[in-house]
Amino acid sequence: MNRKHTIAHSLVALLIGSMVALGLDTARLERQSVDLLIEGGITLTMNAAGQVFSDGLVAIRGDRIVAVGDRRELASRFSAARVIDARGAAVMPGLINGHTHAAMSLFRGIADDLVLQEWLTRYIFPAEAKNVTREFVYWGTLLACWEMIRGGTTTFVDMYYYESSVAKAVAQAGLRAILAETILDLPSPDSRTPQLALQYTERFVAQWRGHPLIIPAIGPHAPYTNSTVTLRRVNRLAERLRIPIVMHVAETETEVRDITRRYGARPIRYLDEIGLLSPRLIAAHVVHVDEREIALLGRHHVGVIHNPQSNMKLASGIAPVPRMIRAGVAVGLGTDGAASNNTLDMFEAMKTTALLHKVATGDPRVLNAHQALALATIGGARALHLEKEIGSLEPGKRADVIVVGLDAPHQIPLYDVESQLVYASRASDVRTVIINGRVVMRDGNLLTLDTAAIRIKANEFRDKVVKSLKAK
């Protein structure tokens, strides 16, 4: 062995030694294998520190996020079966639609510009009585899932009838959802009495409990459509089955007047008296509440879902969202059903929320873009009591991630990504959607549903609905 070789060997040994010293050991050089990398996008984590990486990376293994951070720091640590190039786009947690009635997509535009009570009793309830079947619910939910995935929604909360058929459609679409079977004192499309609806709920929960994407739940429609006896039964069943309760609460002034006359207390206080306020409850609307009621919602960890467009369209009023947030209430956003919105577009919901509360308070600093994004992501997760699993991009959480293009004419030029997402972006700007680690939409193409078949079926149901409303 000549001297040159010895020096070369010593240099190599020195180099390896210093690499070990720097932490660049062989384990580090051996890349961790993951299933999916999303690289190069402006990555909004929505974590507690509000971290944004201008050249980010999200690593996903199975259904979980394993790393989020700066691409230049992390890229060498991972090798992936698939890589999504997100350069020029935003990468963020999937949006959470905290309140809707998915199958009502088939009633989109059936009756607009009416007062809630008239809208419900003259159009929605009769149209539902004549048309809502298992098949209607299944196809209507598929249509809603198509629209929601297309617009970057990865989790939603539903309240409707034939919830087993809703679950079948949701599982097929690959969306995450809390699905609540409706309980009403009136005869409903799937149950003649509330007792039968409670029995349906038990069967539904038994069938879907433990599904990786679906949390079965119970949905007493509202305090004014259920007796106290029914609401107490609902509460007991929810406690026994350990399931969430989804309910419309304090939506209109008429409701507050009726409940106060009937029970001597405003809706939130009445629900407190009969034991309904708890972390189990996800309350939609909560428009008409006083300070005492806001404190009660906070104390009982009730999740509140704000539906600004439905509230505006039905002229229900303006929920005191900034005051609820200040009081520590967990608030998320929802679209409500397509019959009272008329879309399931969470980008519209974010923008409307930001604008509505500025004009309501006369203060343009109220509800800024970051807060609107938070309501649709981590805030919604808190309101659903799922903040440990979803709502932000953090290691250990479920991989619910969306890639939103930023190069459409209405998004150019880019100064501030949060401003652009809330005030300038649209559902159609969403490119790619990942739910529970699975790519369900890639570059605008839905991978889980037959959209042509859904379009045909939806139009067939529309014709049936029109005929049914003409027949006496």
Ligand SMILES: [Zn+2]
């Ligand atoms: Zn609703």
